Amino acid sequence: MSASPVFVAIIGAGTVGSSFIPQLQNLIKNTTNRAIFPILIARSSKCLVSRDYTGLDLNNWSADLSASTITPPTFPNETLKWLKSAPGEVVLVDNTSSLEIAQSYPAFLSAGIHIVTPNKKGVSDSLELWDNIFNSARQGGNATGGYFYHEASCGAGLPIINTITDLVKTGDKIKKVEGVFSGTMSFLFNTFHPASGTCDEKFSAIVDKAKAAGYTEPDPRDDLNGLDVARKLTILARLSGLKVPNPTSFPIESLVPAELEAGSASDFMAGLPKFDSAIEERKAAAEKENKVLRFVGKLDVDKNQVSVGIEAFERGTAIASLRGSDNVISFFTERYGANPLVVQGAGAGAEVTAMGITADLIRVLERLN
The missing domain is CATH 3.30.360.10 (Dihydrodipicolinate Reductase; domain 2)
Structure with missing residues (x-):
């Protein structure tokens, strides 16, 4: 019997995000014991979204996103509420370099949403934010928190x-x-x-x-x-x-x-x-x-x-x-x-940075098995 599905929400579809999504597509194709459903690809002013959690078709995602007229759910409130309602585990992939987004990590982690990110702002800004992130994460002792991985925040795909x-x-x-x-x-x-x-x-x-x-x-x-x-x-x-x-x-x-x-x-x-x-x-x-x-x-x-x-x-x-x-x-x-x-x-480049993100996503999937 296969494991319950995992839903993936992606914020940031620029240079790194555009390299990550094909790697995600390959991961979906080669993961046989668990269904992975991408449900959100968001840029600052537009998005692709699967409101019913049935998943997005990634074959033409870039053209579809360019043509989209859908405004992303507000962050963090609408996004958090919607992800919490997903019928399974959720991984938020933050491909941005936004400190504002990183400041919301504790709220998502406390809600049991897992985070994978190359964004170094959250883990390098104030020590208070660092403590809040890891205290909210399952690795930090919160039994119901989400997993938090940020390998690509330092050295792209290098195992630093x-x-x-x-x-x-x-x-x-x-x-x-x-x-x-x-x-x-x-x-x-x-x-x-x-x-x-x-x-x-x-x-x-x-x-x-x-x-x-x-x-x-x-x-x-x-x-x-x-x-x-x-x-x-x-x-x-x-x-x-x-x-x-x-x-x-x-x-x-x-x-x-x-x-x-x-x-x-x-x-x-x-x-x-x-x-x-x-x-x-x-x-x-x-x-x-x-x-x-x-x-x-x-x-x-x-x-x-x-x-x-x-x-x-x-x-x-x-x-x-x-x-x-x-x-x-x-x-x-x-x-x-x-x-x-x-x-x-x-230690730099979209493809190797995306590799670090994908590897972290795989770690989350392995922890959930």
Whole structure:
């Protein structure tokens, strides 16, 4: 006898959501012991919805959504009420980066609705919201709460969250974590200061190329200010046992000159070449020590320290040897001391981020079996 059905509601059908939905479709096709019904695909102003919970046809979902004139149920009230009425378990997949949506996670989890998300806002914002989320989740001790998984909030599909969670749960003690956590910053510095060979291009020119190629946010300041990396470090620090208040409570080196913080993205790009000399000087200083520059995040549990910024690394080390937009994270623990546990691979991109979301959805399904 097959298990009871699971209903999946998706908020966010942009770049990541558009990669997740085909993976969901494949999962539905290959899951034989349980029926999975997608019942909501919502963007900010329109949606596809199966009001009677019989499920949506995903074969032409993108065209159907573009043509839809249906307004999404209000969030959180109408959405929560409707999902609670579903005739079975419900998984809410939040593909947005909205803090407002993340602030409603505790209400959904307390109602027994499971959440899978790459949204790092909820788990990196205030410590109060972090506590509320996990106290409301079944993993946090709420017997009737929903399961909460957020692997893709740090490193896309790389097994970073699961790795550090497994280390802690099995009794290991995290000592230090360091690495390159941003695919954008990895690409910029691997190009600007390669581990082998040379690069004569100015940093501003590489930023311009990265923006044109879609490696950066539409406004590159959203990458260069270091806050994205700081949010990921906040998550890992909390999982390691540090009570980090928020992602701006520790030193973050911003690569956005103070003079260029205001104004449009085009103004920023036009003014950035004036500041190339400062980072060129740091590159030259690193070269004298046979090192390369990388933009890294670091946490030290014993010293209660977290930091984000540029550091020089000896050639041949895992961080110095990165190529392309890969991420690398090293875990130093009581078990993994002098030789850390290293996770490396693509840490950005819609397909691998969607993979992390799909894998978390599968974890929920396995927990419900």
